[in-house]
Amino acid sequence: MSQSTYTRRRFLKTGSTVTGGLLLSFFIPASAKRLGEKAGSNSTFVPNAYLNITPDNNVKIMLAHVEMGQGVWTTLPMLIAEELDCDWNKVIVEHAGPGEPYKHTAYGLQITGGSTSTWSEFDRYRQAGATAKAMLLEAAAKQFNVPVSSCRAEKGFVIAGDKRASYGELAEAAGKLTVPTNVTLKDKKDWLLLGKPTKRLDAKAKSNGAAQFGMDVHFPGMLIAVVAHAPVFGATPQSFDATAAKAITGVRDVVKIPTGVAVIADHFWAAKKGRDALKITWNMGPGENFSTASQFDSYRKLAETKGTPAAQAGNVTDALAKTTKQIKAEYIFPYLAHAPMEPLNCTVKVSGNSCEIWTGTQMPGVDQATAASILGLKPEQVKLNILFLGGGFGRRATPTSDFVSEAVQVAKASGKFIKLVWSREDDIRGGYYRPAFLHAVQIGIGENGLPAAWKHTLVGQSIVAGTPFQGMIKNGIDPTSAEGVMDSPYLESIPDHAIELHSPKAPPTVLWWRSVGHTHTAFVMETLIDELATAAGKDPVAYRRDLLKSKRHLGVLELVADKSGWNKPLPAGRFRGIAVHESFGSYVSQVAEISLDNGHLKVHRVVCAIDCGLAVNPEGVRAQMESGIIYGLTAVLYGEISLNNGRVQQRNFHDYKILRMNETPQIEVYIADSTEKMGGAGEPGVPPLAPAIANALFAATGKRVRKLPLQAADLMKA
């Protein structure tokens, strides 16, 4: 059988049964392990909620985290397989539905985000594999009539002298044993898989069209819903005329829901045509008066007032007054849409006292609870099936469950089995953006050329305020707004500093966008450090060496300087810039090499060094660095959502541009050999890219970039 999970046929035939079994497994003690009965066999070995072994030797691994490109479909199974000593080719992977055993070990909620999946599961998944192996060894010892100590496990077999039994043969007997509570994990020197470049288990299904995304869910009798969303944030539908929409062949129903008016049809094309034909009167509300141009004016005024302290030392006002040389800078960052390639979608079937949902989500538990509350059901009455996510980047982790809620509302209002499909326009205009930010910074330079005083005010919407994640706000500071500045490693070398935050409200909804606050804070810090180095007449690498005390920052800085040939001259017309930044527990430094031709920027090469501690799958870390660099480059060159009179000005990929093949630089990734604490990989590749580009541009033009995305003037010499 294919290692992929949801080939269509399997999905349609067994999807609900398998999920039913999984759901059951949450509520029974692991030792009862009767998941197999539900799946049609009582000889399946279910040592815990994370894996089971069937008599045909297949090892099925249930993921507490979801696959959205970042590679957990491979990395988490590696953790189990390492300790289980199973045959890697017999591993089958599935997303677990919502359930207690799958809650995040650090967050306490079932969530994929924050670049945490691998390190947060490092012990739990290895433990799950080791526990299963211990039971298989014990079962084999009994069968062979030898002591356990004379048995060893290898590639899915237990071997003792000339005796040999496959895991499948031992499954039933192992299932009757008591689950051990105390197992020893392998020593690092004995690892066969961990730390070795390992190929993705989902690559085959993603190369032949078999991989099933939420968008691909299809059932007989299922209809397609498209929603006419409010033209401005906060508006609600007042009344509508669906006469023309209902006249379109294939349109089955039109219903009002809290977020708009839904057209339900036989297929997307009819639903979209129906939507185009709707006449809707909206209660616009104050959102109509909002424009991003004036937003930054008000942010600028706010930045001049006292904010909430996020970090403070000494007396920055006095210290600034004592310095003769100063840098004053204001930075502006726009709203950004995540724009995952798979537009948002969610399939919902409500029948009597139960509901079944199919979608790609980073927050299954929250979505399940939200769906239940809309329908007046208990969470366990809502079965949620997770499919591959066609990109996430944070957009599929909405504390408000926006697209799942909307689909449930459509199903509830219409009484129909529907798949809600967002168009690309819905996605680009649908909010949940990286918040727009303004930074106002004043730096006093000491006699030694190093920063002596640093006053830094950030202004931007809080992502977590008013959501179930509000508890993250401590002393008035949403860390997702100021991370990367308030905890900057440079601050410990600056005796007098004051970091302040304003978190104003604004109509557009906001959300974590791949690398969150670091998307703007790394840019401000790393371009200012570059500017300080220039002011001091020092090389940017040498200057950072003088300021940084953290050996992991320094380690990747030296590694990237070495690999990029920082000290070697570049060909005429080529320029480079460097940046180093820690985010999500990983330290990343990048050097960008660029040229400018008549106002046209070409990024030739990006060299990247990362210290993420142990790289469980170095191949995966490498891929995530490449991915983060390209994601970051899109934001530098093009990323901007602007609003005028409350209306989003962009709508699709022609005016919300994404980097393309012909604009992609050569990328080299170096992974530091590190035994330090593990960090993440999905996000940390993004933050250093933009400042590295901006610093290279300064080398080329003599001008500092204060606003993203890049403007035409940034690409001309001063």
Added chain:
Amino acid sequence: MASYKLSINGGSYAVEADPKMPLLWVLRDLLNLTGTKYGCGMAQCGACTVHLNGNAIRSCSMPISAVGNQKITTIEGISSDNSHVVQQAWIAEQVPQCGYCQTGQIMSAVALLKRNANPTDRDIDMAMQGNICRCGTYPRIRKAIHKAAAMMKQPPAKSF
């Protein structure tokens, strides 16, 4: 509504559809051939790429009435067992991340290699810049296309 007979992946399919209905939605919603993806609906991203008589086209912007008797090939017609050299190169170079755009990428790459067995980086830029990948798998796509071109020159061998 009108009746159409389509030739898809060597098979014949009869559908009833609005003449303006894009081929993408005929494939996905009427025929349940979901390997072809919806990404933008306006020929900007290439996720919906299929072949018409061997040429890569954006099925989201091709009305069914314009297809006529041209032969349609979708990712399902390239091979379901990943035996096509381009699919093999994609797996060898570990191209896919989220994977959503990859079927469209593969369709564009197959069409490129059909007319140019030895593409340069510039040829790849030209042929592939219509396909967006938000995960940024472009460097691996480039490598995979070069690899597929090299593999096409070798006698068939199971390399993985």
